[in-house]
Amino acid sequence: MVTGSADGLGRAAAETLLRAGHEVVVHARNADRLSALDELIRAGAGAVVGDLAHLGEMRDVAEQANRLGRMDAVIHDAGVLGSRAVLPVNVVAPYLLTALMQRPDRLVYLSSGMHYSGHARLGGLDWSGGRATGSYSDSKLLVTTLMAAVAARWPDTLSNAVDPGWVPTRMGGRGAPDDLRLGHLTQEWLATSEDPDALTSGGYWHHQRRREPHPSVHDEHFQRDLLDELARFTGVGLT
Known part of the structure; x- marks a missing residue:
């Protein structure tokens, strides 16, 4: 399953995986956005629909996915930039x-090199997006920390984060200098490859190379506090 697959990196990853013969479930924010995925759906992709800026629709997307069956891999590619929804979509939804x-x-999980300039703080954040209390960089630091927390708590699940680079998508802009293909290659590789490097967990990756993330990512206290905050807001703990 690939979230945010109506365009950009998510669309590219879903198309590539489908062409390679994988069973793919795509995701769109609403019915209008789903129409952009008609070609992939005709080619056999399943689909889930829901706006990941809203808690109730996040829950509904999870329910739709569970009705389709257990996924082998989930690529959390949906993301926003410069919006009050940056925390709901980039952190709460994953x-x-x-x-x-x-x-x-x-x-x-989709991270970014911008996570290095994020603030490792949780106080005062409005997880609902009602107020703009966190930056894009903050959200990417938090979701990268979420990746590490999941890796530490679920040893039987491979959990990794990817910095796709500054690539020419709608979010990145047409003038972005990085390679679009390399931007989604690492996601697909981590989701499907039997390469020994891809069968590791807790990594922060850029173009199939593991890098050291922000020091707070592997801070066990910060991981625990983040999970506690997200459980408090959503009413759902990570068991």
Whole structure:
């Protein structure tokens, strides 16, 4: 399953995986966005629909996915930039889908090199998106920390985060200098490859190379506090 697959990196990853013969479930924010995925659905992709900026629709996406069956891998590719929804979409949704969906073999979270400038703080954050209390960089630091927390708590699930680089998508802009193909290659590799490097967990990756993330990512106290905050807000703990 690939969230945020109506366009950008998510769309590219879903198309590539489908062409390679994998069973793929795509995700769109609403019915209008789903129409952009008609070609993939005609080619055999399953689909789930829901706006990941809203808690109730996050839950519904998880329920739709569970009705389709347990996923081998989930790529959390949906993301927003410069919006009050940056925390709900970039952090809360990956957490809640992780907590509510049947546990897959592999989880891939979309990070960014911008996570290095994120603030390792949780106080005062409005997880609902009602107020703009966190930046894009903050959200990417938090979701990368979520990846590490899941890796530490679920040893039987491979959990990794990917920095795709600054690539020419709608979010990145047409002038972005990085390679679009390399931007989604690592996600697909971590989701499907039997390469020994891809069968590791707790990594922060850029173009199939493991890098050291922000020091707070592997801080066990920060991981625990983040999980506690997300459980408090959503009413769902990560068990």
